[in-house]
Amino acid sequence: MDSMGKVRCALGLMSGTSMDGIDVALLWTDGDRELRHGPAAGYPYPDKIRAQLRAAIVEARGLTDRAQRPGTLAEVETALTELNAAVVAQFLAQNGLESGHIDVIGYHGQTVLHDPARALSVQLGDGGLLAERTGISVVYDLRAADIAAGGQGAPLVPVYHRALAAKVPELPAAFLNVGGVANVTWVGRGGRLLAFDTGPGNALIDDWMLQHTGEAHDTDGGWSAQGACDEDVLRDLLTHNYFGAPPPKSLDRNAFSADPASRLSVADGAATLAAFTAAAVGRAREHMPEEPTIWVVCGGGRKNRTLMSLIAGNVENAVVPAEALGFNGDFIEAEAWAYLAVRAELGLPITYPETTGVARPMSGGVFRNVP
Ligand SMILES: Nc1ncnc2c1ncn2[C@@H]1O[C@H](COP(=O)(O)OP(=O)(O)OP(=O)(O)O)[C@@H](O)[C@H]1O
Numbered sequence: 001m002d003s004m005g006k007v008r009c010a011l012g013l014m015s016g017t018s019m020d021g022i023d024v025a026l027l028w029t030d031g032d033r034e035l036r037h038g039p040a041a042g043y044p045y046p047d048k049i050r051a052q053l054r055a056a057i058v059e060a061r062g063l064t065d066r067a068q069r070p071g072t073l074a075e076v077e078t079a080l081t082e083l084n085a086a087v088v089a090q091f092l093a094q095n096g097l098e099s100g101h102i103d104v105i106g107y108h109g110q111t112v113l114h115d116p117a118r119a120l121s122v123q124l125g126d127g128g129l130l131a132e133r134t135g136i137s138v139v140y141d142l143r144a145a146d147i148a149a150g151g152q153g154a155p156l157v158p159v160y161h162r163a164l165a166a167k168v169p170e171l172p173a174a175f176l177n178v179g180g181v182a183n184v185t186w187v188g189r190g191g192r193l194l195a196f197d198t199g200p201g202n203a204l205i206d207d208w209m210l211q212h213t214g215e216a217h218d219t220d221g222g223w224s225a226q227g228a229c230d231e232d233v234l235r236d237l238l239t240h241n242y243f244g245a246p247p248p249k250s251l252d253r254n255a256f257s258a259d260p261a262s263r264l265s266v267a268d269g270a271a272t273l274a275a276f277t278a279a280a281v282g283r284a285r286e287h288m289p290e291e292p293t294i295w296v297v298c299g300g301g302r303k304n305r306t307l308m309s310l311i312a313g314n315v316e317n318a319v320v321p322a323e324a325l326g327f328n329g330d331f332i333e334a335e336a337w338a339y340l341a342v343r344a345e346l347g348l349p350i351t352y353p354e355t356t357g358v359a360r361p362m363s364g365g366v367f368r369n370v371p
């Protein structure tokens, strides 16, 4: 498979479950092995949008169809899409680019509901409006075809992790993304894959910090480093039947509750919730065919030093931030959405039985060309 296809210039737009903002990354790729990384940048959500999204998540609980937009959902979707268009314009200007330089945008949007048991995963984001505003073709709703075909609709980043694995000295390797939720991709020799959400990532820690200190997260793990894990509470949290369940499996942002920790001090709560995320990563090993030689950690959670050392205590072999292999750990998911858009345009698979449980490898995406 040395034949290199046509290289396309793709822009990935990712807004993850942390609801912190929009990550943008440029990638030149043939949708296969050719990867050339361009500039990347993060644009935090304004407080107003963040508050609207928190309300939207509550409203979205009642949805029964991914296309429904009752209540404020339609208004929030339009505001969010306009914001993404403004961010694209800003990103292009900051990097001396014009819309004509970009072949395609891979647009994730914002997940407001993920319930694979009901074949429902809803991302707010209007691809048609984004194409109109930016003058660039858009591929979006990349989870839709997979979930309609009986897959989990998540995680989708594994096919990109597999492409990155070419840079890992020895397989099998695990790519661990610690965002709001945490997900892992195990890449074996010959590109064999296994992927699933491991459990909580930062979401419980973030919510805890916001509630008790008004801070958005446990910066660098400072609070958790001062606290002690409450083993009884941790045991209680780990009784959830998700961890022993075999993959495929994926999670909603709010699948777990921090209630068992409610009596703890701020520092002990942060330490216990970090220990919960790390222990869930440890439990993920039960499902892997072989121990990874290395754990490559991406996503904002890799900046929580307490969490990183707790993860290291729950796995065998090395745990390194993505930067150790030359990757930009803040933008792997945005790059992945650029990569997925190109694969979708080429009709290449983006999900597999081993990543989402879909019956056979599937392509996906909804396409909106420039009007
Ligand atoms: N300096 C830091 N110290 C501790 N945690 C941090 C730091 N910087 C970011 N984070 C954490 O990382 C989170 C953002 O991570 P990231 O952008 O990878 O998540 P996401 O992409 O929104 O989520 P997902 O992968 O679930 O879709 C923040 O909400 C915060 O919890």
Ligand SMILES: CC(=O)N[C@H]1[C@@H]2OC[C@@H](O2)[C@@H](O)[C@@H]1O[C@H](C)C(=O)O
Pocket: 016, 017, 111, 113, 114, 121, 153, 154, 155, 156, 157, 158, 179, 180, 181, 182, 183, 197, 250, 251, 333
């Ligand atoms: C439904 C949804 O948005 N899921 C996210 C979430 O955040 C992490 C984990 O849960 C993962 O399954 C997924 O995101 C990544 C980008 C993915 O699909 O690969």
